[in-house]
Amino acid sequence: MIRTHxxxxxxxxxxxxxxxxxxxxxxxxxxxxLTFLLLRDSTxxxxxxxxxxxxxESIIKDLSLPKESVIKVRGKVKVNKExxxxxxxxxxxxxxxxxLSTNIPFEVTGKVPVELDTRxxxxxxxMRRLNTSAIFSIESTVLRAFTEGMYxxxxxxxxxxxxxxxxTEGGAELFPVxxxxxxxxxxxxxxxxxxxxxxxxxDKVFMIxxxxxxxxxxxxxxxxxxxxxxIEIGFADHNDAIALLSETVTDIIKAVKSKEKHALNQLNVDxxxxxxxxxxxxxxxxxxxxxxxVQIEAGQDFTREAExxxxxxxxxxxIVRDYPTAIxxxxxxxxxxNPNISNSYDFIYKGIEIxxxxxxxxxxxxxxxxxxxxxxxxxSFEFYINAxxxxxxxxxxxxxxxERIVMKITGSSNIRExxxxxxxxxxxxx
Amino acid sequence: MIRTHxxxxxxxxxxxxxxxxxxxxxxxxxxxxLTFLLLRDSTxxxxxxxxxxxxxESIIKDLSLPKESVIKVRGKVKVNKExxxxxxxxxxxxxxxxxLSTNIPFEVTGKVPVELDTRxxxxxxxMRRLNTSAIFSIESTVLRAFTEGMYxxxxxxxxxxxxxxxxTEGGAELFPVxxxxxxxxxxxxxxxxxxxxxxxxxDKVFMIxxxxxxxxxxxxxxxxxxxxxxIEIGFADHNDAIALLSETVTDIIKAVKSKEKHALNQLNVDxxxxxxxxxxxxxxxxxxxxxxxVQIEAGQDFTREAExxxxxxxxxxxIVRDYPTAIxxxxxxxxxxNPNISNSYDFIYKGIEIxxxxxxxxxxxxxxxxxxxxxxxxxSFEFYINAxxxxxxxxxxxxxxxERIVMKITGSSNIRExxxxxxxxxxxxx
Numbered sequence: 001m002i003r004t005h006x007x008x009x010x011x012x013x014x015x016x017x018x019x020x021x022x023x024x025x026x027x028x029x030x031x032x033x034l035t036f037l038l039l040r041d042s043t044x045x046x047x048x049x050x051x052x053x054x055x056x057e058s059i060i061k062d063l064s065l066p067k068e069s070v071i072k073v074r075g076k077v078k079v080n081k082e083x084x085x086x087x088x089x090x091x092x093x094x095x096x097x098x099x100l101s102t103n104i105p106f107e108v109t110g111k112v113p114v115e116l117d118t119r120x121x122x123x124x125x126x127m128r129r130l131n132t133s134a135i136f137s138i139e140s141t142v143l144r145a146f147t148e149g150m151y152x153x154x155x156x157x158x159x160x161x162x163x164x165x166x167x168t169e170g171g172a173e174l175f176p177v178x179x180x181x182x183x184x185x186x187x188x189x190x191x192x193x194x195x196x197x198x199x200x201x202x203d204k205v206f207m208i209x210x211x212x213x214x215x216x217x218x219x220x221x222x223x224x225x226x227x228x229x230x231i232e233i234g235f236a237d238h239n240d241a242i243a244l245l246s247e248t249v250t251d252i253i254k255a256v257k258s259k260e261k262h263a264l265n266q267l268n269v270d271x272x273x274x275x276x277x278x279x280x281x282x283x284x285x286x287x288x289x290x291x292x293x294v295q296i297e298a299g300q301d302f303t304r305e306a307e308x309x310x311x312x313x314x315x316x317x318x319i320v321r322d323y324p325t326a327i328x329x330x331x332x333x334x335x336x337x338n339p340n341i342s343n344s345y346d347f348i349y350k351g352i353e354i355x356x357x358x359x360x361x362x363x364x365x366x367x368x369x370x371x372x373x374x375x376x377x378x379x380s381f382e383f384y385i386n387a388x389x390x391x392x393x394x395x396x397x398x399x400x401x402x403e404r405i406v407m408k409i410t411g412s413s414n415i416r417e418x419x420x421x422x423x424x425x426x427x428x429x430x
Numbered sequence: 431m432i433r434t435h436x437x438x439x440x441x442x443x444x445x446x447x448x449x450x451x452x453x454x455x456x457x458x459x460x461x462x463x464l465t466f467l468l469l470r471d472s473t474x475x476x477x478x479x480x481x482x483x484x485x486x487e488s489i490i491k492d493l494s495l496p497k498e499s500v501i502k503v504r505g506k507v508k509v510n511k512e513x514x515x516x517x518x519x520x521x522x523x524x525x526x527x528x529x530l531s532t533n534i535p536f537e538v539t540g541k542v543p544v545e546l547d548t549r550x551x552x553x554x555x556x557m558r559r560l561n562t563s564a565i566f567s568i569e570s571t572v573l574r575a576f577t578e579g580m581y582x583x584x585x586x587x588x589x590x591x592x593x594x595x596x597x598t599e600g601g602a603e604l605f606p607v608x609x610x611x612x613x614x615x616x617x618x619x620x621x622x623x624x625x626x627x628x629x630x631x632x633d634k635v636f637m638i639x640x641x642x643x644x645x646x647x648x649x650x651x652x653x654x655x656x657x658x659x660x661i662e663i664g665f666a667d668h669n670d671a672i673a674l675l676s677e678t679v680t681d682i683i684k685a686v687k688s689k690e691k692h693a694l695n696q697l698n699v700d701x702x703x704x705x706x707x708x709x710x711x712x713x714x715x716x717x718x719x720x721x722x723x724v725q726i727e728a729g730q731d732f733t734r735e736a737e738x739x740x741x742x743x744x745x746x747x748x749i750v751r752d753y754p755t756a757i758x759x760x761x762x763x764x765x766x767x768n769p770n771i772s773n774s775y776d777f778i779y780k781g782i783e784i785x786x787x788x789x790x791x792x793x794x795x796x797x798x799x800x801x802x803x804x805x806x807x808x809x810s811f812e813f814y815i816n817a818x819x820x821x822x823x824x825x826x827x828x829x830x831x832x833e834r835i836v837m838k839i840t841g842s843s844n845i846r847e848x849x850x851x852x853x854x855x856x857x858x859x860x
Contacts, residue, residue, distance in 0.1 A: 001665065001666055001670050002665040002666065002823075002824065003665055022665045022823065023631075024631065024821055040631070041631075041633065042631055042632060042633035042634075042664075068820060068821045069821055070821035070822065070823045072665075097792075097823055097824065098792055098793055098818070098821060098822050098823065098824075100819065100820065100821055101794055101795075101819040102816060102819035102820060104820055104821075123626065123630065124626040124627075124629045124630040124817050124820065125630070125820060126630070127627065127630025127631055127632065128630055128631045133630075133631060133632070136586065136588065136632070137586060139587075139588075139589075140586035140587045140588070143587045144577075144581050144587065147574075147577055148578075151574050156566065156567060156570035157569075157570045157573045157574065158566065158570070158850055159569075159640075159657050159832070159849070159850060160850065160851060161655060161850075161851045161852075161853055162592065162616075162640045162642075162655060163605075163616075163642075163655055163853050163858060164858070164859070165858045165859040166859070175593075175607055175608060175609055176607070176608045177605055177606070177607050177608075177616065178605060178606045178607075179605055179644075179654075179853075179858055180644070180646075180855065182858050184858050186592075186593075186607065192860075193850070193851060193860075196553065196554040196851075196860065197554075197557065197850070199554045200553065200554040200555070200556070200557025200558055200563075201453075201454065201470070201471075201472055201557055201558045201563060202472060202557065202563070202566070203471065203472035204472075208638070210589075210592045210640075212592075212593075214609075214610070216610075224609075225591060225592060225593055227589050234472075235431060235432040235433055235452045235502075236431055236432065240431055362527075362528055363528060364531055383859070383860055386532060387554050388528070389530065389531040389532035390498060390530065390532060390534055390554065390555060391454055391498045391499055391500035391528060391530055391534075392500065392528050393432075393452065393500045393527055393528065394432065394527065394528075402589070419589070420588055420589060420590065420591075420623070420627070421590060421591045421623060421626075422591075423591055423593050423609075425610065428593060428594070428595045428609055428612050428614050429594070429595040429596070429813070430622075430623075430626065430813055
């Protein structure tokens with residue numbers, strides 16, 4: 001490896017020791033006899049001090065670099081109470097690893113505001129900004145907490161296909177793929193496949209998959225390619241799935257709070273492990289109606305304003321359950337006592353849906369009935385329905401939208417901030 | 431939850447205790463006064479014994495079920511030295527959770543051989559076969575070992591896009607996607623994006639992604655949709671990446687060996703943590719030539735037979751390095767001392783390539799030269815090349831093919847065995 005240390009691993013106890021660091025020139029300033037260079041790597045920033053008389057003239061010259069140059073610096077750690085970190089680096093050798101051959105399109109230090117669109121066009125520069133890298137550090141920790149939590153609970157990870165021959169959710173809004181001579185689509189969700197895994201006896205499965213929706217909306221809450229963290233449990237119902245959803249969101253936020261202090265600090269975010277409140281759809285609608293700030297009628301889906309209202313009325317972390325069957329996906333299990341209500345639920349975190357799920361219908365005849373009620377043709381779902389004739393156990397599941405939960409954790413105002421290379425109505429590159 | 435215990439959690443110490451189990455009817459036999467029912471869940475099989483006089487007549491009737499019925503059984507654990515497990519279940523209540531309404535297409539017990547094609551058509555039944563479920567249990571553990579190893583080493587997980595506007599590897603063999611009014615493609619690999627993440631300062635990244643190749647070959651080693659476990663390291667060279675590759679493959683095999691004893695047993699596989707040998711391309715070619723069993727000339731890519739020959743000559747786990755630059759991807763770094771050799775490597779495990787990687791070219795001018803040498807037009811790579819003008823550090827990486835390594839670990843003869851819902855030249859469903 002080129003470096004001996006990451007910047008975060010330096011400390012005053014290394015006073016006088018020689019180290020080799022590598023990263024980018026964050027800032028350079030010349031003040032009379034002094035050249036200050038801020039060196040940035042993926043873990044932090046350190047001040048490199050070139051003082052005439054202390055270091056050779058050629059080192060002073062080598063430090064005079066354009067910002068964002070990628071360099072290697074060998075030098076000695078020196079305790080200095082006045083330096084921000086309590087120590088600095090006295091350089092002995094500076095090497096430019098790959099001289100810049102273009103202008104950096106915008107300021108990485110964040111001092112000059114830049115349009116999101118420009119930042120996304122040059123995402124590989126934008127990622128060097130401390131706020132952007134903080135978001136993706138948190139995103140990685142969210143994925144980690146989800147994965148570790150599922151493995152710890154005995155779940156198996158599966159890889160459902162991304163190319164499907166039929167619409168799994170029965171809707172339009174699919175991206176067509178020319179797959180040799182076959183007309184296929186990008187999977188909107190792993191729904192059908194995770195259910196097949198349950199019918200196949202896997203019992204507890206999870207997956208992290210891209211989900212493609214050809215929605216033409218172009219707002220700050222939707223991506224056309226997003227990442228879903230999905231689970232499905234066999235021999236279980238909605239109450240089991242709701243309990244696991246609560247635990248998982250709690251796990252994720254706890255992990256971010258404990259492992260991402262640096263990133264949260266950078267973003268100026270103080271996140272709390274939420275007390276999760278569970279309310280029924282009916283309770284939520286009643287509360288919104290009596291508050292009177294949002295237009296809503298029983299039986300309607302929640303608008304963005306209604307979701308914000310739910311946060312206002314019930315708090316940051318709310319599970320809404322028992323939605324009307326009519327407004328949920330066809331495979332949602334109707335309630336035993338009142339089939340107009342379904343065993344379904346959403347997690348509304350800081351006023352936006354980050355997760356959706358349901359107990360699923362496992363009886364083939366009930367499934368056919370539900371498909372017909374939605375005005376669809378059971379024949380188009382024959383393969384799916386037939387699987388349920390072979391001994392399908394009761395099952396339930398949910399998925400969490402990765403970029404949605406990261407958006408809310410990081411306080412980002414646009415979901416594109418939380419997708420490394422977002423795909424939306426107008427953007428297919430880089 | 432419907433059950434109180436998984437079958438694996440039962441033991442003789444529960445003698446006399448009441449438990450509720452749930453799963454599928456694996457076998458039923460009636461022998462005079464006795465009904466033997468083998469109940470299977472995702473963790474094991476237990477014998478349920480209905481003896482006339484001991485259990486009620488209605489229970490005997492309830493046990494008389496077609497194979498693969500999905501049931502719940504409440505009963506008492508009873509120690510019985512003659513039972514395979516040392517104990518059995520005396521049923522007190524049997525509930526058919528979802529009566530079968532079709533014929534199960536083939537024997538789940540594996541007693542009757544079934545064509546792979548038929549098994550894949552009904553994968554949700556095939557998955558109930560103990561050999562199939564063993565493979566996917568191992569696959570989940572491989573993903574776990576990779577993920578945990580990378581997080582433990584300080585890597586961040588990223589989610590590169592699946593839809594791309596350009597061919598990232600510069601070749602044909604892409605599946606076109608109609609993305610609104612844009613002509614786009616499914617990503618062949620996350621190569622470009624993981625490099626951009628390094629240029630963006632992320633330093634150590636990993637990802638688990640689908641890779642799509644529109645190759646028309648239809649052999650037992652290729653899928654058109656596969657899963658790649660990918661990494662990239664900044665401020666590092668091929669030697670660093672090779673060391674990490676050795677460690678990772680070792681980690682994966684150790685994890686399977688220690689966590690998947692049951693599955694390996696089921697598959698009758700005895701896996702060893704391999705001693706990894708590293709040889710140069712030149713040494714491998716020379717050894718193959720002097721052995722004389724395989725047709726090979728210096729400068730040629732290895733054929734399937736050559737890969738098998740490498741296993742024969744050097745063992746189960748071989749890293750071949752320093753391939754000729756001419757037969758590697760354009761972005762492979764030529765060696766400092768001899769540019770006809772590249773800083774590249776493959777991992778050949780049990781006679782098949784499971785991983786490929788290289789140090790990448792990070793200097794824009796060298797990249798342009800390499801693109802031209804492959805007969806391609808640097809203009810088509812302008813965006814990619816420009817990123818390298820902004821301070822790209824030296825970097826290296828690799829990817830491991832998930833289904834390939836699982837195929838070799840499990841001793842499967844066809845890679846389709848190791849993809850839950852494989853996509854190949856002729857198969858796009860289920």
